Amino acid sequence: MEINLKVKPGNQIQAFYLFFIITSLQIGVGIIGAPRFIYMEAGRDSWLSILISLVYICILVMCMFYILNQYENTDYFGIQVDIFGKWLGKLLGTIIILHFGFSFFSILLTYIEVIQLFIYHALPNLLIAILIMILVLYTVFGGIRVIVGITFLLFLSTFWLLLVLYDPILRVNWLNLLPIFQTSFTDLLKGSRATSYTLTGFEILMVIYPFIQNKEKAKLPVFLGLIYTTIMLLIVTIISIGYFSPEGLKSIDWALLILYKSASFTFIERLDYIVVTVWLMVILPNLALSLWVMSYGMKRLYKVPQKITLWIITILILIIVNFFQYDYQISDMTNFVGKYGFWITYVYPFILLPIVLVKKRRKKDKGSDTT
Amino acid sequence: MWGKKSKKNKESKGTAIFPIKIDTLEQILSDKFEKNPDLKFSHYKIFDTNVAVFFIDYQIDVDKFQNSLLDPLVNFEINQEKLTNQNLLNELPLNSGSVYEDLESILSNLIIGEVFIYIEGEKKALGYQLPMKESRSLEKAETESLVLGPKISFTESLSKNLNIIRWIIKSTDLVMEEFKIGKVSPKDVRLVYMKSIANEVDVQTMRQRLKEVDTDQVEDAIILKQYLEDSQTNFFPQFDITERPDRFTYNVLQGKLGVLVENSPAGFTAPATLFSFLESTEDLYMRWQGGTFYRLLRFFAMFFSIIIAPTYVAALSYQYAIIPTQLLITIGQSRAAVPFPPIFEVLLLEFMLELLREAGARLPTKVGQTMGIVGGIVIGQAAVEAGLTSNILIILVAMSALASFVTPSYLFGTSIRLVRFPLIILAGFFGLIGIVFGITLLIIHVTRLTSLGRPYLVPLYPLRLKDFNKVFFRTPFSHNNKRARSYRPKILKRYSEKDASKIRDIDE
Structure with a gap:
């Protein structure tokens, strides 16, 4: 396996699109239900927890960039094989692929559940999954540039969803947010931990980095993307706390969607229906990028053609999706992904960094010996 | 659809039949044109030399034929010279004469309006192009009518269309490359672009595609367009077809390529984007x-x-x-x-x-x-x-x-x-x-x-904000001094921005 990659100019993407890639992967279905989970841990000071997460993630991403800059042009898969050798490296690479697979699956299931609860109570899982998979496959078959294009275009075409939140903002009772600074530090950290499922996604940087054309400009869009997502989460959480009152929020599963219920215009009522359906456009880039990482990773590690991986994964998903019928199964699944993903996304890079540095040092020494 | 044309386009040395008796020539021709009563074959005797003149009567300009070819030929004796091909080429007041040796090229030129003269005993036959091509006169654009701007539209005659374009773009940079497409009935196709502006890669791609088209005949520009498009299976047109010369030349001047086809009242320009179909020159x-x-x-x-x-x-x-x-x-x-x-x-x-x-x-x-x-x-x-x-x-x-x-x-x-x-x-x-x-x-x-x-979505994706004023909205011309970057023209600037947006003081 080649550790450093050579990407054709036709497949390269501008660094500026990293903003959209990062935000699209972070904002999936997590943000719909996140306010409740964060509030359960951190109470009125949830906003503080979110800011702590932002700081932590920024440090993490800096560390990721540091690792990536040690190499010429490579990704997670290459780095792991380089450091841990062929077998362990490929095993770890497989775990990364599985991580993206599980998050893909949890997003798909959660969205199916949302559609069933809000709009079509009797529409079978399989049918919705087929519809979504048609879109995802059609995107991924177009290659990385089409995927990034879709990410960008759908970001633009769903941006208006944010503006509709003006209505709940007008109805917020700001007193619900007071008093501040009441939560203990451990609870704040627990609150930060509760944001982890929502904010995962930036680890795609470690996979997509070789495809970036102008790498020297890559840092700014990534950090802007992180900040943008965090601000989104912050706004949604604060509005939810203010709008639903502390007691109410505890019993509301999908706060964001319910917030949209209050807005209405003279030509349209019940905006939540539209938001739930348009949310398909929000999760599509997320799904497409995850699926691409899976297929691309399989090609990197085991030289399986991407098309074969895509078809196999699609068939697997269409089979497994039928077994998830109840709410608790899906939330179990999501919790599992959140826990297991936490270690991969939030802790693993910090473990990787010293090893990479040691290895690098040793190589340098060797190099100076021989010359 | 996309056959490769065999590269070995052999120089087909047809059957050289000359010198020949005129009666035998008539026999051969009438065999070839069996059940086609339109071939006119006439004998003349000038200076004791037998001369044959043959043509298809409705394909040629009869007046011109009569005045410039037949009259001087019959009165040739006045010059007291021997009647040969060379002398005839010198004497006849026509500039399109050429000599032919083989039967196949004579036949194929007969049907596009050439008049042939054969002097008995010569090794070659003499041919003059006197074609008469019927075409509609220029009319107002109907399918793309506008309130403002020029009203003229392309017509079925390629030479008229080329004439219109030459008069709109009076520049030596304008290139009109010629291609012949169609095996059964070859048609003239012209690739029109500005040498100094159009992107070289695009020109190369289009040239390649035009050469690779392998079909018996193209009926119209719209059909040739479908042969050339990137993907045949999808839903949207990928080249921009138009019947308006102003739209065509505007696109060519912006660095796009235009294609015109003989007998087609429309041309198309490429590359196109989704948004170019929503643009009108009236904007x-x-x-x-x-x-x-x-x-x-x-x-x-x-x-x-x-x-x-x-x-x-x-x-x-x-x-x-x-x-x-x-x-x-x-x-x-x-x-x-x-x-x-x-x-x-x-x-x-x-x-x-x-x-x-x-x-x-x-x-x-x-x-x-x-x-x-x-x-x-x-x-x-x-x-x-x-x-x-x-x-x-x-x-x-x-x-x-x-x-x-x-x-x-x-x-x-x-x-x-x-x-x-x-x-x-x-x-x-x-x-x-x-x-x-x-x-x-x-x-x-x-x-x-x-x-x-x-x-197809440029400038939206890949994003080129500076091209937005050519696609989504319009800015005053003082802020619009560059061509669209999306098509990568060789020269980006149209005019100096400094002069265009110079701010003058009051009463200056």
């Missing part, structure tokens, strides 16, 4: 505020036309909660008499409207007007009174039809109208989620498209 003729407004209006109309009928179906079949109560009551009242489900109602009405449109396009203009009136009354009144559709739907369908007709490109308008039907059906099955599914599929489809290898 440039208007002041920039008006141009911007109408361009945005077209974008909105396209979106509206696609979305409105499916939304009606989805809202009335499943998500009626999205309609406000007041409106819901009105719709309910108007739909009370209708016995069909919304999807059937919409499909019925759209079908009627498409019938009307198609009938209007096929019928002669005088009858076409009556069609409009009949259609208006039938659809507008009778359908509602008979309880087939609701009033509101008629308004919506009529609006969406109107909106689809504002696109300057007829082909693109057709694509838009066609897209609606799958969306209506999707909305009928899945409601709002079906519409979102359909729209997203459309977005993916369009993102995947390319035109001459360039992305």
Whole structure:
């Protein structure tokens, strides 16, 4: 396996699109239900927890960039094989692929559940999954540039969803947010931990980095993307706390969607229906990028053609999706992904960094010996 | 469709039949033109030399033939010279003479209006081009009519079209490369571009594609366009076809490539983007505020036309909660008499409207007007009174039809109208989620498209903010001094920005 990659100019993407890639992967279905989970841990000071997460993630991403800059042009898969050798490296690479697979699956299931609860109570899982998979496959078959294009275009075409939140903002009772600074530090950290499922996604940087054309400009869009997502989460959480009152929020599963219920215009009522359906456009880039990482990773590690991986994964998903019928199964699944993903996304890079540095040092020494 | 032409285009040395007796020549020709009474073969005796003149009479300009060829030939003796090919070439007041040795080239040139002279005993035959080609005179543009700007449109004659273009772009940079396409009946095809502006890679790609077209014949520019497009299976036109010389030359001057085909009253330009089909040259003729407004209006109309009928179906079949109560009551009242489900109602009405449109396009203009009136009354009144559709739907369908007709490109308008039907059906099955599914599929489809290898959605994706003022809106010309970066022209600048936007003091 080649550790450093050579990407054709036709497949390269501008660094500026990293903003959209990062935000699209972070904002999936997590943000719909996140306010409740964060509030359960951190109470009125949830906003503080979110800011702590932002700081932590920024440090993490800096560390990721540091690792990536040690190499010429490579990704997670290459780095792991380089450091841990062929077998362990490929095993770890497989775990990364599985991580993206599980998050893909949890997003798909959660969205199916949302559609069933809000709009079509009797529409079978399989049918919705087929519809979504048609879109995802059609995107991924177009290659990385089409995927990034879709990410960008759908970001633009769903941006208006944010503006509709003006209505709940007008109805917020700001007193619900007071008093501040009441939560203990451990609870704040627990609150930060509760944001982890929502904010995962930036680890795609470690996979997509070789495809970036102008790498020297890559840092700014990534950090802007992180900040943008965090601000989104912050706004949604604060509005939810203010709008639903502390007691109410505890019993509301999908706060964001319910917030949209209050807005209405003279030509349209019940905006939540539209938001739930348009949310398909929000999760599509997320799904497409995850699926691409899976297929691309399989090609990197085991030289399986991407098309074969895509078809196999699609068939697997269409089979497994039928077994998830109840709410608790899906939330179990999501919790599992959140826990297991936490270690991969939030802790693993910090473990990787010293090893990479040691290895690098040793190589340098060797190099100076021989010359 | 995409056969490779065999490279070994052998210089087919046909059967050299000369020298020959004139009677034998006549025999051979009449055998070749069996059951074709149009070949005129006449004998003359000049200076004791037998001379044959043969041609197809309706393919040649008879006056010219009579005055410039036949008269001098018959009166040749005055010069007291020997009658040979060389002497004839010198004497006849025509500039298009050439000599032929083999039978095949004589035959193929006979049918495109050459007159042949054969002097008995010579090793070659003499041919003069005197073609007479019937074509329509120049007329006003009909399918793309505009209020402002030039009114002229292309016609079926290639030479007239080239003439128009040469007069609009009076520059030596303008290149008109010639290609012959079609094996059974080869047609002249011209690749038109500005040497100093057009992107070299694009020119190379187009040249390659034109050379690789392997077909028996191309009927029209629109058909050649379909042979050349990047993907044949998809929904949207990828090259921009137009019958307006001003639109054609504007695109060529912006660095695009144009293609003209013999016998076709339209040319196409490439590469195109989704948005170029919504641009009209009238946007440039208007002041920039008006141009911007109408361009945005077209974008909105396209979106509206696609979305409105499916939304009606989805809202009335499943998500009626999205309609406000007041409106819901009105719709309910108007739909009370209708016995069909919304999807059937919409499909019925759209079908009627498409019938009307198609009938209007096929019928002669005088009858076409009556069609409009009949259609208006039938659809507008009778359908509602008979309880087939609701009033509101008629308004919506009529609006969406109107909106689809504002696109300057007829082909693109057709694509838009066609897209609606799958969306209506999707909305009928899945409601709002079906519409979102359909729209997203459309977005993916369009993102995947390319035109001459360039992305179809440029400048939106890949994003080039500086080109937005050429695509989505218009800025005053003082802020519009560069060509679109999207097509990578060789020269970006059109004029100096400094002079254009110079600010002068009061009373200076």
